[in-house]
Amino acid sequence: KKLGIALVGLGSYSTYQLAPALQDTQHCYLAGIVTGTPAKEVSWAKKYNIPRKNIYNYQNFDSIADNKDIDVVYVVLPNSMHAEFSIRAARAGKHVICEKPMAINVQECDEIIKACRDAGVKLSMGYRLHSEPYTQQVKSYIEEGTFGQPLFVTAEAAYVSRGNPDQWRLDIKRSGGGALMNMGVYSIQSAIYGCGMNPVSVSAQEFSTRPEYFKETDETITAQFEFPNGTVGQIMTSHNASANRLYVSCSKGWMELQPANNYGPLRGKTSSGPISFPHESQQKLQMDDFSRHILEGAPNLAPGEMGKRDMIIVQAIYASIAAGGKKQKLDLGTMGLV
Numbered sequence: 001k002k003l004g005i006a007l008v009g010l011g012s013y014s015t016y017q018l019a020p021a022l023q024d025t026q027h028c029y030l031a032g033i034v035t036g037t038p039a040k041e042v043s044w045a046k047k048y049n050i051p052r053k054n055i056y057n058y059q060n061f062d063s064i065a066d067n068k069d070i071d072v073v074y075v076v077l078p079n080s081m082h083a084e085f086s087i088r089a090a091r092a093g094k095h096v097i098c099e100k101p102m103a104i105n106v107q108e109c110d111e112i113i114k115a116c117r118d119a120g121v122k123l124s125m126g127y128r129l130h131s132e133p134y135t136q137q138v139k140s141y142i143e144e145g146t147f148g149q150p151l152f153v154t155a156e157a158a159y160v161s162r163g164n165p166d167q168w169r170l171d172i173k174r175s176g177g178g179a180l181m182n183m184g185v186y187s188i189q190s191a192i193y194g195c196g197m198n199p200v201s202v203s204a205q206e207f208s209t210r211p212e213y214f215k216e217t218d219e220t221i222t223a224q225f226e227f228p229n230g231t232v233g234q235i236m237t238s239h240n241a242s243a244n245r246l247y248v249s250c251s252k253g254w255m256e257l258q259p260a261n262n263y264g265p266l267r268g269k270t271s272s273g274p275i276s277f278p279h280e281s282q283q284k285l286q287m288d289d290f291s292r293h294i295l296e297g298a299p300n301l302a303p304g305e306m307g308k309r310d311m312i313i314v315q316a317i318y319a320s321i322a323a324g325g326k327k328q329k330l331d332l333g334t335m336g337l338v
C-alpha cells in the first residue's frame with residue numbers, strides 16, 4: 001500500500017520541492033491538497049490529477065477526517081500556523097508531518113505532541129537531512145567513533161534575504177522569529193548530530209546591520225554550546241550572509257560537510273578522504289522513511305520530541321541574548337536524540 005499525503009499550504013516549498021518529490025516516492029503519493037487560494041485548487045488538481053473530493057480549504061479542512069484516501073497531513077504553512085493545523089490533523093485521525101520550526105514556542109510543541117499522542121497518530125518533523133546520506137554518514141562516524149572523540153563543532157546556516165518587506169518571515173507574529181527560527185534550526189541540528197549529544201548550556205549574541213529591513217526579526221545570531229564531555233560548539237545563522245557548513249574536529253581526525261544543509265547534492269570530506277554518495281531528492285527519502293515508519297514500524301528519524309528539543313534551544317538562545325549573552329543552562333538529557 002502507498003500512503004496518501006495531503007499537503008497543507010501550497011507555497012514555494014510545497015510547489016518546488018514536496019509535490020515534485022511525491023511523484024517519485026515509493027511508499028506514499030500526493031493524494032490531496034489544502035489551500036486558501038481557489039486558483040490553486042484548479043491548477044494543482046489539473047497538474048497532479050487530484051480528485052475534487054481530496055481538495056480542502058482552511059475552513060472545511062476538519063472534514064478530512066472522513067476521507068480514507070488521506071493517511072498523512074503535511075503542514076507546510078507559516079510557522080505560527082503549524083500548531084493549529086498539526087493539532088487539527090491529529091484530531092482528524094491523520095498522521096502528521098510538521099515543517100520546521102515545529103511551532104513558535106515550546107508550549108505549542110507540547111500541544112502538538114499531546115494531540116498526536118491522544119489521537120494515536122504518528123508525528124514527524126520535516127527534517128529532511130536525517131534521511132540524507134551525507135548527514136547519515138556523519139552521524140554514524142560519530143556513533144562509531146571513527147575519528148575519535150569530537151572536540152569542537154562549528155555549524156553555519158545562513159542566506160541573504162532581500163525582496164518583499166511584507167513577507168511572513170519578517171513578520172514576528174507569523175514567523176515567531178528571524179534567522180534563528182528559519183535557518184538557525186539547521187545549525188542547531190548540525191551541531192547536535194555533529195557530536196552526537198545534546199548541549200548542556202548555551203550563550204548567544206545578536207548582530208543587526210540592516211535594521212530598516214529586519215524591523216521585527218533577528219538578522220544574525222551566533223551562539224556557543226557546551227556539551228557534556230567538554231566538547232565545544234559554535235553556531236552561526238543569518239538572513240544577511242551566505243554560509244552552509246558543518247565542521248567537526250575530533251581527537252583522531254576531522255569531517256566537514258559544505259554545503260551541509262541545502263537541498264543537495266551535499267559535499268563531504270574527512271581527514272581520511274572525500275565522502276561521496278549519488279544524489280537523490282532529500283524530500284523523497286524523508287517522506288518514504290516516514291511512510292515506512294507508519295507502514296512497517298521502521299524508526300521515526302525525526303520525531304516530535306526532536307522538534308520540541310530544538311525549540312527549547314531556540315528559546316534559550318533568545319533568553320541569553322535578552323540577558324546580554326548570559327549562559328543559559330539546558331537540561332535536555334537524551335531528548336530528541338535518535
Ligand code: NAD
Pocket residue numbers: 009010011012013014036037076077078079099100101126127128168174182
Ligand atoms: P511560502 O511563503 O512560500 O508559503 C506559505 C504558504 O502558506 C503560501 O501558500 C501561503 O498562501 C500560505 N499561507 C496561509 N496563510 C498565510 C498567512 N497568513 N501568511 C502567509 N502565507 C500564508 O513559505 P514556504 O517557504 O513554503 O515555507 C512554509 C513552511 O515550510 C515554513 O514553516 C518553512 O520554515 C518550511 N520550509 C521548510 C523547508 C525545509 O527544507 N524543510 C524549506 C522551505 C520551507
